[in-house]
Every structure is written in C-alpha cells, then in structure tokens.
Amino acid sequence: MLHTKSESDITSLAPSSPSRSPKRPVYYVQSPSRDSQDGDKSASMQPTPSFNSPMESPSHPSFGRHSRNSSASRFSGIFRSSSGRKNGRKRNDKGWPECNVILEEGKYDEFDEEKGLTRRCQALLALLGFVVLFSIFCLIIWGAGRPFKAEITVRSMVVNNFYVGEGSDFTGVVTKMMTVNASLRISVYNPATFYGIHVTSTPINLIYSDIVVASGQLRKYFQPRKSRRTELVSIEATKVPLYGAGSSLDAATNGGFKVPLKLEFEINFLAPSISSELDLDDEEGDDMEGLEELMALDEEDDLQQKPQGGHHEKPSEAEFVSKAQRIVLELNNDNTKRAIDGNEYVLVLGYTPWCARSAELMPKFAEAATALKELGSPLLMAKIDAERYPKVASTLEIRGFPTLLLFVNGTSQPYTGGFSAEELVIWARKKTGVPIVRISSDAEARHFLKKHSIFVVGLFEKFEGPDYDAFTKAAEMDNEIQFVETNNAETAKHLYPDFKPTSLFLGLVKSEPEKYTEYEGIFSTDGILQFLDDNKFPLTTVLTELNAAKVYSNINKLQVLIIAETDDFKKLVEPLQDVARKFKSKIMFIFVDIREENLAKPFLSMVGLEESKDSVVVSFNYSSSLKYLLESDTTPTSIEEFCSGLLSGTVSPYYKSQPIPDNKNMSILTVVGKTFDELILNSPENILLEIYTPWCITCETTSKQMEKLAKHFKGLDNLIFARIDASLNEHPKLQIYDIRSSFPPWRSGLSSEEGINRQFPERDVKLQTFSSTTNKKLDGCSVIHNSGNEVDDYPTLLFYLADDKTNPIPLPTKSSTKELAALINKNLKEHSREIRDEL
Incomplete structure (x- = not known):
C-alpha cells in the first residue's frame, strides 16, 4: 500500500542518517x-x-x-x-x-521507429565505406604491382681531359697509354604512381674497340614517385694500355675525326620494403665498417673469376681505379661529422664535378687510398662533393677546388704535400706517425723500388746517436720525400747502386738523369733539409697543374722559365741539362708548354707577351721581386750567358711597356713604360697623372673628370694632364704590385689572401707580401712609389710638381671635378709662392 509522505519526510535529513x-x-x-x-x-x-x-x-x-x-x-x-x-x-x-x-x-513508439531508421542508415554507410576503402586498397596494390619501367636517358658526356702517349703495360709490353676524365649526365625518370625506387647500377664502362678505356660508378640513391632526376657520373682512367685496334687512337690537336665509343652499364631499380629500408639505415650508420666489407667482396670476386689453373688476367686500369674509389668514403650531410669525430686521422678531398684539376686528382687520391690500406695505415680517406653538399663543405672550410685537409682528432690542418699518388702516401704516412721506412733485406728493397721513384736512404750501424737523431728529425720535418733507413750495406747498395762502403751514408735517389746524389756535409737537421731543397727537383722541371704549388714554393732560388712548344723544347733539353747542372744550387729551370694557357699565359702577361707564339725565357727573383727577360734568341749558349748575368747582376730588370704612342694634338698624354722618364720625371712642367687599369670599375668616372679638367686648364702652359695603363706598363719609379699578375700566378681556386695562405701558409711568402697591400679590395692593387707614398686602390691621381718629381702629391679620386680643380689651383699657387719666397 502506498503511503503518503509529508514534505518534511522527503526533504529533511535525520541527524542520525548518513550524510548525503x-x-x-x-x-x-x-x-x-x-x-x-x-x-x-x-x-x-x-x-x-x-x-x-x-x-x-x-x-x-x-x-x-x-x-x-x-x-x-x-x-x-x-x-x-x-x-x-x-x-x-x-x-x-x-x-x-x-x-x-x-x-x-x-x-516510446515514435522514438523506437526513429532509432531503428538511424541504425539502418549507419549500417548502410559503414558497408559503403568499407567497400570504398577496400577498393582504394586494391587499387594501390594493383598500381604497385604494375611493371613500371624507369626511363633512362644519357644526356651528355663531356671529356675534360684526354691524353694519349707512349708507355708500357705491367708486363713491359710497349704500347700507347691513355688517360681520360669525362663527366657523364644520366637522366632517370620514375613513372611509378605510388612508390619511389632505390636506384643502383653496375660499373659504367666506356669501351673503345672492345677495350674498357674508362670506368665510373653511379652512386646509390632513392628517387620519389613521378619524378625525374639527373645524375652526374665521373668516368675516368689513368694510363690504360691501348692494345690492337686501340693503338690507332690518338689526340688530335687540330681537327680529327669521330671515334666510335660505347657506354655499357646496367641500372637496377628496387621498390622499397620494410626490410630494405632497415638495411639502408644500417648501411648509412656503418659507412666506415662497410669499406672493409667492400674490399672483401672485391677479393671474393677476384677469387671467383680466377681460373682453375691459378692464373688470371690482371684487371684493367679502369677496373682498378673503380675498385680503388670504393675505398674512399663519400661524405654527405649525414655521415660527415660521424666520420671525422669517429676517426683519429681523416684526409678529406673537397672537389666539384666541373673542376678539371679535381678530376685529374681523384684517381690519384683513390690510388693512394688503396696503397695506404695495404700498408695498414689508420688514415681514413674521404671526399666531399662541395657542389652537392655546400653546407658541409663550408663547415669544413673548403673554398677552392680541389682542397685537401687532414683532420687529426677532429681538428683540421692544411695539406702541404705533392699531388701524385706516391706523394700523397708519403705525406699521409709522415703525418700519421711513420716518417721513416726501415728496410732490412734485398727482397724488401726490391719491393720498395717498385713503388717509389724518389727517396732518401740512410745507412747507420745503429739506429741511435746524434747523426741518426738529425736524420730522424729531418724526416719528420720534410713532407715530400720518403726516408729509408737500413743497417745492411748490401741493402743500401741495392737501393743506391753508387754506394761506397762506409759506416755512415746518406744519399738522394731520383728517377731523373741525375739519379744519385750523395750528401757530403755534416749530419745535421738543417744541413740535410738544405741538401734536399737543392737537389729534390729534376735538373729541368716540367710545370703542371698538380706540381705548380710545389714549384712555386721553392722561393730560395732564382727561377728561369722556358716557355715554348714541346717540340722546340726537346731540341734544347739535352744541352740545357748541362747548363742546369752548373747552376743547380742557385737556379731552378722550369719548362712550361706554351699551349697550356692556364700555365703559360699568366707568365707571358707579366712580360707583356700574351700573344707570343715564339719561345720565351723569363726569370723571376723572389728576394727582389724583379723579373728578367732574355731578349736574344733562345739557344743553350744564350741561356747560359743569361743565367751568368743574373747571378753577377749584369742583366737589367725587365719592365713591360706598350709601344710608344703618338701624342700629337692630344689634350691628355698617353704615357707608357718606355716614355715615363721623358714625359713625367724629366719634364719641366707640372703633371697630373692618372693611373688606371681596364678592369677597374670606377676608373671611367675619373677619366671623364680628367677630360673636363684638361679642357678647363687648357690655357695654362705649365700644367700637363697624362694617363698610364698600369696593367700593361711598368717603371722602376712606379712599382705596381697587382694580385692579378703577381708572381707566382697560382690558380688555387681561392679568391682571397686568407684562402691562399690557408692552403700553403709556409710557402707563398712572396704572394702574401704582394697581396698584403690589397686587403681593402680583392680586385684592387696598391701603387707604391719609391718615396714611400702609398695609394690604396685604382684609379690613382698623382700630381707631380715641376721642381719635385720624386714626391708626387696624391689627389682624392672621390672628389668632384670642381673640388679637384680647386686642389690643383691651390697646389700651383703654393708652389709658385714658394718659388717667389726663395727668389
């Protein structure tokens, strides 16, 4: 029965009841x-x-x-x-x-009906959504399973260097040898709709007459879907023997004809999967460990290719270079820091694909890497494409190309050695703690002679004492020549056939006409180093892009350059050897091929003979910054007399000059080197001289001001206006040091004094002296008058007073024409007042 409850029964809470x-x-x-x-x-x-x-x-x-x-x-x-x-x-x-x-x-009936309808709609939508998603999934699977073929197009192949010369293969057979370096552009298009691809390739071989003459390798990369990518592959080889029909290949200086060449390679494409992505990540994380694995694979391939008889053909030079390049670690944005921080010694080559000198150095760098690996060197050889990874290159302070930097425990130091594979190995071993090689047997000596063409051999009874200490210290300080020590007289005889039995001996071995040179001085570090500096170069050095820095670094001698055609130099080379031997310790003789414009033209421009096709003999003196020109016929006798005059001081310095111009009826006189004395120093008039260069940007404005001033002061008889082109004219009273033409004309690829000195800090002493006055503007230069007046930049205005030609007054080139006219009037009035006071 339902009982009624009052309001208080419902709303009140008894004290004893639990809290609610x-x-x-x-x-x-x-x-x-x-x-x-x-x-x-x-x-x-x-x-x-x-x-x-x-x-x-x-x-x-x-x-x-x-x-x-x-x-x-x-x-x-x-x-x-x-x-x-x-x-x-x-x-x-x-x-x-x-x-x-x-x-x-x-x-509730109406609500039940509405809910039932809603549930049926939801079920129908869910089914429809499932069908759509399943269809999309099937479409993806179908699209991914379609056999898309990537489109490969060879865009171009540019040959950067091509040389053919006489030589012999590893068996001693005389044949033509070819060295080539080319850049191959391959375009790859991935038409796949859903997936990117991993792209790899077999070695890319350049074939002529069934001979693999060059080889390269396309690096592995990932290409996204529906994309096109162009890859640049370096195809190169050094000294490849041309057998059979290949011997007909030659380098044509003029004209020539088309040569059939074939590119042979295979490109593989792999769609990504979970396992492959994991493998790629592991590979990227273990770059350094992968080097050993690659070499093991190479050795395994060699064993598999070896016939049962045990004899197999030696791999071609191109195949050897291709394998050697795999030893060199390719740096990128991800592995550079890990490689440098994780290894005690890392030698990094900074290069760009378009740089010809980089292309010439890379095979030698790879060959050196192979040799160092065989010797068990702890040095890691790596390279970085500065064009592809500019930020990494900038972080490593790579500015010019090619640049070599050694990292020791993460700290960089410049490379100061030579650029052949042998010189790279020697320098690297010395920097990693092996300055001297010890040879104890004839077998070791024979093996050593196969790989080294220049070295120093020292014979000691015991590897201790002051003489040995001087020898060891000299080995550590020298960066170019391999030092060898032995305590076996027979081994020393094998290394140095002219050896005379003695208990203490030191000699230099070279692969030149002057092959053996014995040290006859007291054993001291300085004495040994000076001996090497006097004798390490051939009697006549052939200048190349790779040895240019080494040649320019020899600043202790006069340098006499013979710039001529190769055929003309061959007629001089034998008698020139005798002349060079007479002046060996005081003069360095250098041959420059006049056809090599990168090497010859800078020297020719310094004597005003840029367009010369005849042989030119010119000398440079580092200590006095003077140059000398042989102005007679180029013969061994004239060269010998020229060298004797250089040492005795009877040869006058050479100052280049344009032909003497006709200044008749000219408001502004044109001064050249030959007329500087007559028109400037010996003239009784006051002269305002404009010094300019054709490449000077602001010189045009000053030249227009000069024309206005000449017109303004036309009626003044004691004032003459003149100008001189400093790039083509020189005079001892107007010494112009221009970073564009200063000697040596080292083309390092760097555009600043800092970069030049960073690569060769101990050696480009004179270049540093020349460029030290150009710190305000890289394309400027300094005009240094013998009185000590210095002007910072081009153009320069010098006001020569009639009675004081030794102390010209510099006028500001940034002044207006009116201000310059006022300055000229002021100086003329003060000068005339001084004359009246004296009278």
Whole structure:
C-alpha cells in the first residue's frame, strides 16, 4: 500500500542518517488522471507544494522501481537541499532548479521507429565505406604491382681531359697509354604512381674497340614517385694500355675525326620494403665498417673469376681505379661529422664535378687510398662533393677546388704535400706517425723500388746517436720525400747502386738523369733539409697543374722559365741539362708548354707577351721581386750567358711597356713604360697623372673628370694632364704590385689572401707580401712609389710638381671635378709662392 509522505519526510535529513550529497536525483510518479477531477485519488495524497515540484502539479515521490507498462509517467531532476546553510533556505530558493528529462511512460513508439531508421542508415554507410576503402586498397596494390619501367636517358658526356702517349703495360709490353676524365649526365625518370625506387647500377664502362678505356660508378640513391632526376657520373682512367685496334687512337690537336665509343652499364631499380629500408639505415650508420666489407667482396670476386689453373688476367686500369674509389668514403650531410669525430686521422678531398684539376686528382687520391690500406695505415680517406653538399663543405672550410685537409682528432690542418699518388702516401704516412721506412733485406728493397721513384736512404750501424737523431728529425720535418733507413750495406747498395762502403751514408735517389746524389756535409737537421731543397727537383722541371704549388714554393732560388712548344723544347733539353747542372744550387729551370694557357699565359702577361707564339725565357727573383727577360734568341749558349748575368747582376730588370704612342694634338698624354722618364720625371712642367687599369670599375668616372679638367686648364702652359695603363706598363719609379699578375700566378681556386695562405701558409711568402697591400679590395692593387707614398686602390691621381718629381702629391679620386680643380689651383699657387719666397 502506498503511503503518503509529508514534505518534511522527503526533504529533511535525520541527524542520525548518513550524510548525503546535496544534489540527488529523485523520481516522481504521477497518475494519468492528475488533471481529472477524481477526488478520491487526489484526496488520498497530500499534494506537494508547487515550489517543490518541478512540474508544479500534484505528484508523489517514489524511490522504487516502476514498470514500463505502468500507466504512470515519470520525470527526473536534481534536488538541491538547503540543509547545511547558515541561515536556512534563501528567499525564492527552489528545490528543483533544472529538469533534465521528462518522459511519458507508454509513449516510446515514435522514438523506437526513429532509432531503428538511424541504425539502418549507419549500417548502410559503414558497408559503403568499407567497400570504398577496400577498393582504394586494391587499387594501390594493383598500381604497385604494375611493371613500371624507369626511363633512362644519357644526356651528355663531356671529356675534360684526354691524353694519349707512349708507355708500357705491367708486363713491359710497349704500347700507347691513355688517360681520360669525362663527366657523364644520366637522366632517370620514375613513372611509378605510388612508390619511389632505390636506384643502383653496375660499373659504367666506356669501351673503345672492345677495350674498357674508362670506368665510373653511379652512386646509390632513392628517387620519389613521378619524378625525374639527373645524375652526374665521373668516368675516368689513368694510363690504360691501348692494345690492337686501340693503338690507332690518338689526340688530335687540330681537327680529327669521330671515334666510335660505347657506354655499357646496367641500372637496377628496387621498390622499397620494410626490410630494405632497415638495411639502408644500417648501411648509412656503418659507412666506415662497410669499406672493409667492400674490399672483401672485391677479393671474393677476384677469387671467383680466377681460373682453375691459378692464373688470371690482371684487371684493367679502369677496373682498378673503380675498385680503388670504393675505398674512399663519400661524405654527405649525414655521415660527415660521424666520420671525422669517429676517426683519429681523416684526409678529406673537397672537389666539384666541373673542376678539371679535381678530376685529374681523384684517381690519384683513390690510388693512394688503396696503397695506404695495404700498408695498414689508420688514415681514413674521404671526399666531399662541395657542389652537392655546400653546407658541409663550408663547415669544413673548403673554398677552392680541389682542397685537401687532414683532420687529426677532429681538428683540421692544411695539406702541404705533392699531388701524385706516391706523394700523397708519403705525406699521409709522415703525418700519421711513420716518417721513416726501415728496410732490412734485398727482397724488401726490391719491393720498395717498385713503388717509389724518389727517396732518401740512410745507412747507420745503429739506429741511435746524434747523426741518426738529425736524420730522424729531418724526416719528420720534410713532407715530400720518403726516408729509408737500413743497417745492411748490401741493402743500401741495392737501393743506391753508387754506394761506397762506409759506416755512415746518406744519399738522394731520383728517377731523373741525375739519379744519385750523395750528401757530403755534416749530419745535421738543417744541413740535410738544405741538401734536399737543392737537389729534390729534376735538373729541368716540367710545370703542371698538380706540381705548380710545389714549384712555386721553392722561393730560395732564382727561377728561369722556358716557355715554348714541346717540340722546340726537346731540341734544347739535352744541352740545357748541362747548363742546369752548373747552376743547380742557385737556379731552378722550369719548362712550361706554351699551349697550356692556364700555365703559360699568366707568365707571358707579366712580360707583356700574351700573344707570343715564339719561345720565351723569363726569370723571376723572389728576394727582389724583379723579373728578367732574355731578349736574344733562345739557344743553350744564350741561356747560359743569361743565367751568368743574373747571378753577377749584369742583366737589367725587365719592365713591360706598350709601344710608344703618338701624342700629337692630344689634350691628355698617353704615357707608357718606355716614355715615363721623358714625359713625367724629366719634364719641366707640372703633371697630373692618372693611373688606371681596364678592369677597374670606377676608373671611367675619373677619366671623364680628367677630360673636363684638361679642357678647363687648357690655357695654362705649365700644367700637363697624362694617363698610364698600369696593367700593361711598368717603371722602376712606379712599382705596381697587382694580385692579378703577381708572381707566382697560382690558380688555387681561392679568391682571397686568407684562402691562399690557408692552403700553403709556409710557402707563398712572396704572394702574401704582394697581396698584403690589397686587403681593402680583392680586385684592387696598391701603387707604391719609391718615396714611400702609398695609394690604396685604382684609379690613382698623382700630381707631380715641376721642381719635385720624386714626391708626387696624391689627389682624392672621390672628389668632384670642381673640388679637384680647386686642389690643383691651390697646389700651383703654393708652389709658385714658394718659388717667389726663395727668389
């Protein structure tokens, strides 16, 4: 039976009852006939006040369960109790501030119908979405499974260097030898829609008459989908023997004809997978460890290719270079820091694909890497393409190309050795703690002689004492020549056939006409080094791009250059050897091929003979910064007399000059080297001289000012205006040191004094002296007058007063024409006043 409850029964909380939440949901059940006038049902219940009922209608609370089939309706709400408040219920406080749900029992049919429809729509959409996603997945699988073939196009092949000469192969058979370096551009297009590809290739071989004459390797890379990429591959080889029909190949100086060449290679494409991606990551993380693995694979290939008889053909030079290049680590953005920090010694070659000197050096660098590996050197050989990874190159301070830097425990130092494979090995071993090779037997001596053409041999009874200490210290200080020590007289005889039995001996061996030179001085470090400096070069050195730095570094001697055609020099070479032997310790003789413009033209321009096709003999003196020109015929006798005059001081320095011009009726006189004395120093007039060069940017403005000034002062008889081209004219009273033409004309690829001195800090002493006055502007130069007046830049204006030609007055070139006119008037008036005062 349902009992009625008063308001206090519902809302009050007994003190003994457990504490309850001030907000509690309460269900109210009301009769369907609440709106009727049925008094019996209404009278049996105490109506709840309107302010306590959320519906403001008679109802009763119920905490029990109600059947869904009941005729009653229900609503829910949260009742807020006023218990616990300090002053009881606040005014107008209602117990039911909100009503969340009001549902009428028995009226759920319309909601059930709507929910059923919604569920059917959701199921249909889910099925449709599944079909769409499955179709897309199948499309991806179908697209990925299609046999896309990448498109390969050979864009171009540019031959940077090509030489053919006489030589012999490893068996001693005389044949033509070819050295070539080329750049191959290959375009690869990936038409795949969904996946990128990993691209690898077999060695790219250049074939002529079935002979592999050069080889290169396309580096492995990843190419995204629907993309085109152009790769540059260096194809190169050094001294490849040309057998059979290959011997007909030659280098044509003029004309020539087309030669059939064939490129043979295979490019492989691999779609990425989880395992391959993991393998690639592991490979990238273990670059240095992979070097040993590559060499092991090479050895395994050699063994597999070896016939059962045990004899196999020696690999071609191109194949050898290709394998050697695999030993050299290719640096990139990811592995450079790890390689340098993780190895005690790292020799880095900075290069660019378009640099011819880089291309010429790279095979030698790879050959040196192979030799060092065979010797067990701890040095890691690496290279970095500065064009592809400019940020890495900049971080390593690589500016010119090629650049070699040695990193010792992460700290760099410049390379100061030679550029042949042998010189690279010698320098590297000395820097890594092996300055001397000890040879104890004839077998070791024979093996050593096969690999070294120049070396110093020392014989000692014991490897100790002051003489041996001087020998050891000299070996450590020298960076170019391999030192050999032995305590066996027979071994010393094998290395140095001219050896005379003695207990202490030191001699220099070269592969030149003057092959053996014995040291006859007291054993001291300085004495040994001076002996090497006097004798390490051939009697006549052939200048090349690779030995240029080494030649220029020999600043202790006069240098006499014979610039001529190769055929003309061959007629002089034998008698010239005798002349060179007479002046060996004082003069260095150098041959420069006049056809090699990069080498010959800078020297010819320094004597004003850029267009000369005849033989030229010129000498440079480092100590006095003077040059001398042999102006008679080029014969062995005239060269000998020229050298004797250089040492005795009877040969006058040479100053280049343009032909004497015609200055008749000219408002501004043109001065050349030959007329500088007559028109400037010996002239009784006041002279304003403009010094300019054709490559000077601001000289044009000053020249226009000079023309205006000449017109303005036209009626003044004691003032002459003149100009001289400093790039083509010289005079002892006007010494011009120009970084563009200063000797030596070292083309290092660097455009600043800092870069030049960084690569050769101990050697380019004179170049540093010349360029030290050009620190304000790289393309500028300094004009240094013998009185000590110095001008920083071109153009330069010098005002020569009539009675004081030894102390010209420099005028500011940045002044306006009006200001220059005022300065000229001021100097003329002061000069005339001084004359009147003296009178």
